[in-house]
Amino acid sequence: MSQTQQYVIFKLEGESYGIPIEYVKTIEKMTEMTRVPNAPEYLAGVINLRGEVVPIINMRKRFDLPEPSGAEEMRTIILELEEISVGMIVDSSSEVLSIEDSAIDQTISLDTAVQDEHIRGIGKIDERMIILLNLYKVLQMEDSEKLA
Amino acid sequence: MDMNQYLDIFIEETKEHLQTMNEILLKLESFTYDKDLLNEMFRIAHTIKGMSGTMGYNNIAGLTHEMENVLDLIRNDELKTTEEIVDILFECFDQLEGYVTNIEQEGSEGENQSDELIASLESIRLGKTVGDTSPAEPESTEGQAGDASDASDMLSSLALPEHVREAAAKSRKDGLSSYFIKTTLDEKCMLKSARAYIFINRLERVGEIVYSNPSIEDIEDENFDLSFELLLISKEDQDYLEKEVDDISEIESIEFTELREQEIPTQDDQKAEENEPKESEAKQSSSPKEASEEAMTPKQKQEAVKKGKTGKTVRVDIDRLDNLMNLVSELIIIKTRLEDADGKQDAAKVNETTEYLERITTSLHDAVMKVRMVPIERVFNRFPRMVRDLSKDLGKDIQLDMAGKETEVDRTVIDEIGDPLIHLIRNSIDHGIEAPEVRRESGKEVNGTVRLEAYPDGNTVVIEVEDDGKGIDVKKVKEKAFSKGLITAEQKEQMEDSDAVELLFTPGFSTADKVSDLSGRGVGLDVVKTKIESLGGDIEVTSEPGVGSKSVIRLPLTLAIIQALLVKVEAEKYAIPLNTIKEITTIHKDKIRNIQGNKVALYREATLPILKLSELLSVPPQEKEFEDPDHTVVIIRKGDKTAGIIVDDLIGQQEIVIKSLGKFLNNIEGIAGATILGNGSVALIVDTNSFFRKEGK
Numbered sequence A: 001m002s003q004t005q006q007y008v009i010f011k012l013e014g015e016s017y018g019i020p021i022e023y024v025k026t027i028e029k030m031t032e033m034t035r036v037p038n039a040p041e042y043l044a045g046v047i048n049l050r051g052e053v054v055p056i057i058n059m060r061k062r063f064d065l066p067e068p069s070g071a072e073e074m075r076t077i078i079l080e081l082e083e084i085s086v087g088m089i090v091d092s093s094s095e096v097l098s099i100e101d102s103a104i105d106q107t108i109s110l111d112t113a114v115q116d117e118h119i120r121g122i123g124k125i126d127e128r129m130i131i132l133l134n135l136y137k138v139l140q141m142e143d144s145e146k147l148a
Numbered sequence B: 001m002d003m004n005q006y007l008d009i010f011i012e013e014t015k016e017h018l019q020t021m022n023e024i025l026l027k028l029e030s031f032t033y034d035k036d037l038l039n040e041m042f043r044i045a046h047t048i049k050g051m052s053g054t055m056g057y058n059n060i061a062g063l064t065h066e067m068e069n070v071l072d073l074i075r076n077d078e079l080k081t082t083e084e085i086v087d088i089l090f091e092c093f094d095q096l097e098g099y100v101t102n103i104e105q106e107g108s109e110g111e112n113q114s115d116e117l118i119a120s121l122e123s124i125r126l127g128k129t130v131g132d133t134s135p136a137e138p139e140s141t142e143g144q145a146g147d148a149s150d151a152s153d154m155l156s157s158l159a160l161p162e163h164v165r166e167a168a169a170k171s172r173k174d175g176l177s178s179y180f181i182k183t184t185l186d187e188k189c190m191l192k193s194a195r196a197y198i199f200i201n202r203l204e205r206v207g208e209i210v211y212s213n214p215s216i217e218d219i220e221d222e223n224f225d226l227s228f229e230l231l232l233i234s235k236e237d238q239d240y241l242e243k244e245v246d247d248i249s250e251i252e253s254i255e256f257t258e259l260r261e262q263e264i265p266t267q268d269d270q271k272a273e274e275n276e277p278k279e280s281e282a283k284q285s286s287s288p289k290e291a292s293e294e295a296m297t298p299k300q301k302q303e304a305v306k307k308g309k310t311g312k313t314v315r316v317d318i319d320r321l322d323n324l325m326n327l328v329s330e331l332i333i334i335k336t337r338l339e340d341a342d343g344k345q346d347a348a349k350v351n352e353t354t355e356y357l358e359r360i361t362t363s364l365h366d367a368v369m370k371v372r373m374v375p376i377e378r379v380f381n382r383f384p385r386m387v388r389d390l391s392k393d394l395g396k397d398i399q400l401d402m403a404g405k406e407t408e409v410d411r412t413v414i415d416e417i418g419d420p421l422i423h424l425i426r427n428s429i430d431h432g433i434e435a436p437e438v439r440r441e442s443g444k445e446v447n448g449t450v451r452l453e454a455y456p457d458g459n460t461v462v463i464e465v466e467d468d469g470k471g472i473d474v475k476k477v478k479e480k481a482f483s484k485g486l487i488t489a490e491q492k493e494q495m496e497d498s499d500a501v502e503l504l505f506t507p508g509f510s511t512a513d514k515v516s517d518l519s520g521r522g523v524g525l526d527v528v529k530t531k532i533e534s535l536g537g538d539i540e541v542t543s544e545p546g547v548g549s550k551s552v553i554r555l556p557l558t559l560a561i562i563q564a565l566l567v568k569v570e571a572e573k574y575a576i577p578l579n580t581i582k583e584i585t586t587i588h589k590d591k592i593r594n595i596q597g598n599k600v601a602l603y604r605e606a607t608l609p610i611l612k613l614s615e616l617l618s619v620p621p622q623e624k625e626f627e628d629p630d631h632t633v634v635i636i637r638k639g640d641k642t643a644g645i646i647v648d649d650l651i652g653q654q655e656i657v658i659k660s661l662g663k664f665l666n667n668i669e670g671i672a673g674a675t676i677l678g679n680g681s682v683a684l685i686v687d688t689n690s691f692f693r694k695e696g697k
Helices: A142-147 B004-031 B035-055 B058-075 B083-106 B115-128 B138-146 B150-155 B162-173 B192-206 B216-220 B238-246 B267-275 B278-284 B288-295 B298-308 B318-340 B347-372 B383-394 B411-432 B436-441 B474-483 B489-494 B497-505 B525-534 B688-696
Strands: A004-012 A015-020 A024-029 A043-049 A052-058 A075-081 A084-090 A092-100 A119-125 A128-133 B177-185 B207-213 B227-234 B251-259 B373-375 B398-403 B408-410 B448-457 B460-467 B538-544 B548-556 B561-569 B572-577 B581-588 B592-595 B598-603 B606-612 B630-638 B641-647 B649-657 B671-676 B682-686
Touching: A004 A075, A004 A084, A004 A128, A024 A043, A043 A084, A043 B682, A075 A092, A092 A119, A092 A128, B004 B035, B004 B083, B004 B383, B035 B058, B058 B083, B058 B115, B083 B115, B177 B192, B177 B238, B192 B207, B192 B216, B192 B227, B192 B238, B207 B216, B238 B251, B318 B347, B347 B373, B347 B408, B373 B411, B383 B398, B383 B411, B408 B411, B411 B448, B411 B460, B411 B525, B411 B548, B474 B489, B474 B497, B497 B525, B497 B538, B525 B538, B561 B641, B572 B649, B581 B598, B581 B641, B630 B649, B630 B688, B641 B688, B649 B671
Parallel strands: A015 A128, A052 A084, B398 B448, B572 B682, B606 B641
Antiparallel strands: A004 A015, A004 A092, A024 A075, A043 A052, A075 A084, A119 A128, B177 B227, B177 B251, B207 B227, B373 B408, B448 B460, B460 B548, B538 B548, B561 B572, B561 B649, B581 B630, B592 B598, B598 B606, B630 B641, B671 B682
């Protein structure tokens, strides 16, 4: 029996990426950001999300992609994993897709900007390829996982 | 069934009960006998047993059950409280506390079955009650269980809660009969719960159902297989009952068994059975719960355990919540008022409303703070036991006086202040208070006193730990510091006594000649000091030789809100906590000299290291038309060290709410947290202490 899971799809440099919907708290438009000194370079800064201070990651910088001009469709996806709130800036995000577990290929090595270890698998749906991210790797949370 | 939703309540309540138990035990030890106390203790053991049984924590239930048995004997005057018994009860208490902590941290009570404790409780009970024929005596039931008829075979799979047992026993005295009824529904039965309901309903007309397996709720929810078991108390005889339910259709079989008193199984039976065939049971994993657990992959299991972990909770007085609710509704009223007010026409009205809004937010702030406040009792309560154990171990007679238990502090403080206080009290008992013979010689009362007092003082809470021991030997402290290389010979000669006491807080200092189990492990008062400072408080120690010493801890009432100075660096705003600022001044750039790569200025006849905030925080520089030769310098301090920080501009002093940057961004160098400014933007709070570390290098 195959199970389906819902994924929030976002775009980055023309590619579609998916995140399991249960990790997504909200999707916000771009707001004013405060830079954090001495933080990793891909950390765009922190924002005030309804009274909560949330760190924001610039996904383009995270995957070493060129900086785009601040397009109107740019969004911040706020994730919540293990009590940690963190946002990621993406080119656009507008859909949620259901992908069957059996339609996820885990062995493919892709020639994309994203390193293989950051990819959990490739989901196929209607001829489209969705790159499913390993959020823990992307957010470099291995250490915090151990601590938890 | 999912019990997680009850887990928090269970832990909270059990902790409360254990606390009371602890107090009673301490009293029991000194007064030896007080019926009310014993009754209370018995009640607690019973409650915990009930609660843990429901939650499926069998180890706790087993232990409390045994405790209950012993306590029951004591309160019925069949057993005398001896020191040995109290000690064992204390051990049981520790064990229970251990279980609860385990549940809290890992979601399960752990493997330890406390067989030893149960055995010693049993031996106490049996040692005093041989030949006793009290109805609660499990010996007799155990004996009966062996040669019992098929009735008890059937029953062996379940343990009846005590109240059921009691009810059945009582009903027998009243001339009623109890029946154990095992009903199996027809396989084709469609509406199992409805059918069962009809059956139960019919029986309830003629008697009382005191027990069911599965529970009535589960039966109603159809959470059962084909059969269910009931215990019915009725005045009718078996034939009549059989006739009564005979005509209900879709029932495969009904087995009636009349129970005689001894056959009513107790929980002991189950325990006895559980203990013996433990291994085979584990292999077969016959119970559905175990089977399902086994079916889970290790990862799932891990997740299940993770889920079991609980968050921090605060119990809040309902009045405070009501107050909060009121204030929030006022806030909504004001919001509507502001919406109604037209800015141009009603300038006065808007002003008035804004003032009102200000008042409400202040009250709201107070109210929320109060919700977070917890009486310090929670921390203090564990000390009597600790002092008791310590004085026993050390052979000192020590009395603990506590005052101001009702003083309220922030929940965060409660969690953090325990360890420093334990340390101080241990120090007092171990190093401060002399051995009884020494005390007698010096004309003091033989038993020493440690006094613990908490009281609010303005915006702070003060906690004092005082002892009437020998005080701090300043000479010895200096000597020690010198031998450890903490001070120079010259310093040793000139140092004031009050300064010498400060040496106690230097890392790696310990004056105990003997390294005891309690203190003198090298980690000393410096840890206490660091902890208290991290809470935003300070500690001061005074001492009078031969009379005693006193530690005074001063903590802020709340940690979440502080006064800070907002400064501007290039385009960015930062907050510097006001309590780290010594003064603010301007220094002309010509007065800052470069000495070996470090910037230093002469200020108030002392050298002052100068740092640039923009460099410390690597703020991107901006083009500037004109640079003021007079630098604005904020002088910060840590202990007796000072440093000047150059900022671009001062914005002003403000009360700020500290927000954490979250786990994802902990340990960012130079940043202690963040706050949200009036315009909704985020400003970072500067961790000035980290600059001293840097500078020290």
